Amino acid sequence: MLSLPQRERRQAWVLLAPILVMMFVLTAWPLVRTFWLSFTDAGLIGDGTAPAWVGADNFLYALTDPDFRAALWRTLYFTFVSVISEGIIGVLVALLLNQQFWGRTVLRVLVILPWALPTIVNATMWRLNFNPDYGSINALLTQIGLIDHYRSWLGSPDSAINAVMFADIWKNYPLVTLLTLAALQTIPEDLFEAARLDGASAWRRFRAITFPAIAAPLAVALILRTIDAFKVFDIIYVMTRGGPLDSTKTVSFFVYQESFSYLRAGSGAAYAVLMTIICALLIGIYMLLLLRQRKQGVSE
Amino acid sequence: MKQRIRLLLRYFAALLVAVSILAPMLWLFLMSVSSAGDLAQIPLRWLPRHWDFSRYASLLTLQPGQPGALFLHALANSLLVACGATIISLLLAIPAAYSFSRYPGREGWLYGSLAIYMVPPVAFVLPLYFILEQVSLLNTHLGLILVYCSMILPFLTWMLKNQFDALPLDIEQAARLDGLRYWQVLLRITLPLAKPALGASAMFGWLLAWDEFFYALLFTNNIDAQTLPVTIAGFTAGRATDDGLIAAVGILAAVPPLFIALWLQKTLVSGLTSGGSKG
Numbered sequence: 194m195l196s197l198p199q200r201e202r203r204q205a206w207v208l209l210a211p212i213l214v215m216m217f218v219l220t221a222w223p224l225v226r227t228f229w230l231s232f233t234d235a236g237l238i239g240d241g242t243a244p245a246w247v248g249a250d251n252f253l254y255a256l257t258d259p260d261f262r263a264a265l266w267r268t269l270y271f272t273f274v275s276v277i278s279e280g281i282i283g284v285l286v287a288l289l290l291n292q293q294f295w296g297r298t299v300l301r302v303l304v305i306l307p308w309a310l311p312t313i314v315n316a317t318m319w320r321l322n323f324n325p326d327y328g329s330i331n332a333l334l335t336q337i338g339l340i341d342h343y344r345s346w347l348g349s350p351d352s353a354i355n356a357v358m359f360a361d362i363w364k365n366y367p368l369v370t371l372l373t374l375a376a377l378q379t380i381p382e383d384l385f386e387a388a389r390l391d392g393a394s395a396w397r398r399f400r401a402i403t404f405p406a407i408a409a410p411l412a413v414a415l416i417l418r419t420i421d422a423f424k425v426f427d428i429i430y431v432m433t434r435g436g437p438l439d440s441t442k443t444v445s446f447f448v449y450q451e452s453f454s455y456l457r458a459g460s461g462a463a464y465a466v467l468m469t470i471i472c473a474l475l476i477g478i479y480m481l482l483l484l485r486q487r488k489q490g491v492s493e
Numbered sequence: 494m495k496q497r498i499r500l501l502l503r504y505f506a507a508l509l510v511a512v513s514i515l516a517p518m519l520w521l522f523l524m525s526v527s528s529a530g531d532l533a534q535i536p537l538r539w540l541p542r543h544w545d546f547s548r549y550a551s552l553l554t555l556q557p558g559q560p561g562a563l564f565l566h567a568l569a570n571s572l573l574v575a576c577g578a579t580i581i582s583l584l585l586a587i588p589a590a591y592s593f594s595r596y597p598g599r600e601g602w603l604y605g606s607l608a609i610y611m612v613p614p615v616a617f618v619l620p621l622y623f624i625l626e627q628v629s630l631l632n633t634h635l636g637l638i639l640v641y642c643s644m645i646l647p648f649l650t651w652m653l654k655n656q657f658d659a660l661p662l663d664i665e666q667a668a669r670l671d672g673l674r675y676w677q678v679l680l681r682i683t684l685p686l687a688k689p690a691l692g693a694s695a696m697f698g699w700l701l702a703w704d705e706f707f708y709a710l711l712f713t714n715n716i717d718a719q720t721l722p723v724t725i726a727g728f729t730a731g732r733a734t735d736d737g738l739i740a741a742v743g744i745l746a747a748v749p750p751l752f753i754a755l756w757l758q759k760t761l762v763s764g765l766t767s768g769g770s771k772g
Contacts, residue, residue, distance in 0.1 A: 204675050205596035208588035212646055213602065215585060219621070219643035220609045226620035237622075286510055294503050302758055303514050309754030310518075311704045313722040314743045317729055318521045321736055329520040332537035343535070363517070424613040427706040431726050448615045453711060458619050469616040476611045480604055 227469075230462035237456040244459060251463035261464060263439070264447040271358055271443060272422040278362045280415050283369025284407070290370065291377040301374075308367040316431035319360035323347050323432075347433050350440035357432050357441055361425065365418060372414040376407040409486055416479045423472060444468050524740035525549070532737070548741040560738060564745070566716045567724035573634055574709075574720055575702035578641035582649050583695055585642070590653030591679050595665075603654065610647035614707045617643075625712060632713050637720070640708050645698040652697065656690040657683065693760040696753050703750060721746050 231251055235244035255261055290301055307315070322329050325345035334340045346356045380402060388398045426445040429435060435442035435450070442450075448468060452461030524532060525548055527541035554561040593603050621640060622631070630636030660683065668678050684691070706722040713719045719727075725746060728739045 201596055205592045205599060208592035209599065209602065211585045212589040212606070212650060215642060215646060216606055216609065219640065220612075220617060223617040223620035223624070224609075224612070226623075227616055230619055237619075289503070289506050289510065292503055294500070294507060296507065300507055300511055302755065303511055305754050305758055306514055306518070306751060309700075309750045310747050311722060311750055313704075313706055313725050314747045317725055317739060317743045318517055320729060321524060321740060322517050322520060324736065327532040327534075327537065329517070329537075332535075332539075336536055363513075420611050424615075426614075427722075430706070430710070431729055434730075445613060445615055449707075449711075452615075452619055462619055465613075465615045465619070468613055472611070472613050472616075476608050479611070480608055484604070 224469075227462045227465055230459055231466045233459045235459040235462075237452060237458045237461075247459070251460045252467070254460065255463050255467060260439070261444075261447060264442050264444050267354065267441070268423060268425070268443040268445075271354065271361075271425060272419055275358050275361050275365070275422045276415055276418045278358075279366040279369050279418055280411070282362065283366040283414070284373050284411065286366065287370045287373035287377060287407075288403075290374055304367045304370055306367075307364045308371070310364065312364070312427045313431055315360060315364045316428040319356070319363070320347065320432045323356050348437055350438045353433050353437060354441050357428060360432065361422070361428055365421075368418065369411070369414045372410045373407050376410040377403070380406045409482075413479070413482050413486065416475065416482060420472060420475045420479065423475065521740050521743055524737050525744055527737060529735065529737065548735070548738050549745070552738070552741055552745060560742075563716060563724060564742060567719055567721045568745075570634065570716075570718055571703060571721040574637045574641065574718070575699050577634065577638040578645055578702045579695055579699045581638065582642050582645040582698055583691075586646055586649040586653055587684070587691075588679070589646075590650045590657055591683060593650070593654045594657035595675075603651065606647040607651055610644065618708070618711060621708075622711060632715065632718050634718050636712055637709060637718060640712065641702045641705060644705070645701055648701065649694055649698045652694040653687070653691070656687055656694070660686050690760070693757055696757055700750055700753060 230244075232246060232248060233244040234247050234250075286304065290297060290304065310318075323331075323346040325331070325343060325348060328346075330346065331340075331343040335343065344352070346352050384402050385398060388402060393401065424445055425443050426449065429441055429443055429446050433441040435446045444464075445468070448461055448464045451457055451464055455461075523539070523541065526544045526546060528543075528545055531538065531541045551559050552561045552564045555565055556562065593599060625631045625636045625640075630639070664686075665678050665682050668682050669675075673681065704722070705720070706726070709720045709723045710726065713723060716724075725739070725742055728742055
């Protein structure tokens with residue numbers, strides 16, 4: 194006969210077992226295999242021979258590959274500008290939605306729409322909006338006189354990445370808005386009243402009351418967005434396929450091509466491992482933030 | 494006076510936000526009902542001369558040679574895969590979340606699976622490809638369903654654990670004293686109490702699967718199991734020459750998630766704040 198705590202412990206594991214097995218087979222084991230693959234010369238399509246062990250060759254090559262380095266910088270640029278913009282726009286819109294005005298409820302519902310739009314539909318939508326021959330962006334900008342002829346936004350290397358970023362920001366700032374708004378609504382109105390009576394300026398009230406209340410959830414939202422932006426793939430695939438002249442080729446797209454277009458699984462795995470290491474750092478920061486919030490009970 | 498200007502600014506900002514959200518979506522709809530000739534006009538007349546809904550009609554007919562044959566098939570695949578993955582994940586996530594919530598001390602595993610949920614898919618994709626190939630699950634619904642479970646499970650477990658945490662414990666303890674086994678408590682007491690939240694969580698999981706593109710692109714290669722996002726991407730890559738048709742497909746694919754989001758808007762914010770994101 195088991196003692197009670199021991200029996201409870203067994204029950205806890207019995208309930209957990211299915212998900213642990215499933216996650217092991219579908220994620221932990223593949224992760225280990227990717228790591229192993231990265232030290233071999235495996236191809237995507239087997240030629241009957243076992244892949245040969247090549248040691249650190251793939252990594253040595255990856256780290257000196259100028260194309261990969263370019264893709265990495267491009268991804269960092271994309272991530273940095275997107276996340277900063279989403280943070281600023283997200284907070285501004287959240288502040289607006291926290292004010293009293295007629296139609297506020299409708300606007301709160303509207304802000305959810307871009308977030309709910311499937312990523313592929315969003316990419317398709319902006320690809321059409323940026324269309325060089327009849328896209329709405331060209332039509333709008335010429336009709337109000339900002340540009341004098343139609344441009345190929347996605348077809349020229351200097352504007353393509355910014356156009357993709359624009360589409361990404363449009364879809365994702367609502368996440369920041371929603372999380373920030375939730376935090377704003379926990380601030381008691383009397384705090385502002387008291388500050389106003391004390392003669393605090395609007396900027397002072399923001400710094401002393403609003404910002405401390407939204408800082409923690411905002412940090413969580415931004416690090417989540419950073420992780421996602423760093424992985425960007427879908428929107429690139431639909432809007433530009435990495436082109437023109439590789440100007441929108443991000444790290445995920447790079448790994449995808451190496452593995453599935455050039456069929457070099459071993460080398461593709463090495464690039465994937467490098468990317469995962471960078472992501473792991475970001476995920477680590479996120480976990481720390483989450484644990485700290487849990488302890489303070491803020492996120493409840 | 495100053496207050497008046499401030500109010501005016503507020504309405505101006507609200508209008509700006511509303512237009513910036515609605516305009517691109519409205520244009521997508523206008524494209525889907527305009528003729529190619531109307532769209533190519535310079536300067537553009539924004540409203541079509543006649544509203545043409547024939548693209549929607551052709552997408553909703555199964556006749557071979559019509560785009561509908563492709564679209565409806567992908568729609569069915571998407572529904573099947575998303576629902577299958579959600580149901581399996583729910584069945585596994587409920588006991589796991591209950592275990593995390595009622596028997597503390599194993600949080601490490603929860604945070605571990607949440608961390609793995611955020612690892613880029615490229616880190617898993619090659620071995621998963623080889624595994625699916627070996628068990629002949631490439632290009633099948635079941636293959637995609639299993640892979641999607643790996644994304645939905647951690648997310649769902651996390652959401653459900655937070656919801657179980659919020660339930661009152663004394664009813665469960667009373668039931669235990671009355672002699673119910675732990676799984677009876679879960680089935681008869683906890684689940685009925687958590688029912689509304691359960692539905693919302695399942696919907697979030699479903700949205701994740703409906704939205705997924707990367708795995709679907711790589712693990713399917715024809716209409717047998719290809720999901721809607723892959724079919725849409727195929728359309729934009731030149732399989733369809735009519736951009737109005739692509740717009741119509743986009744509108745149709747966006748309808749289910751938009752309705753779910755509107756319906757869930759109340760639970761949405763609390764769901765998002767208690768962790769997890771949409772990929």
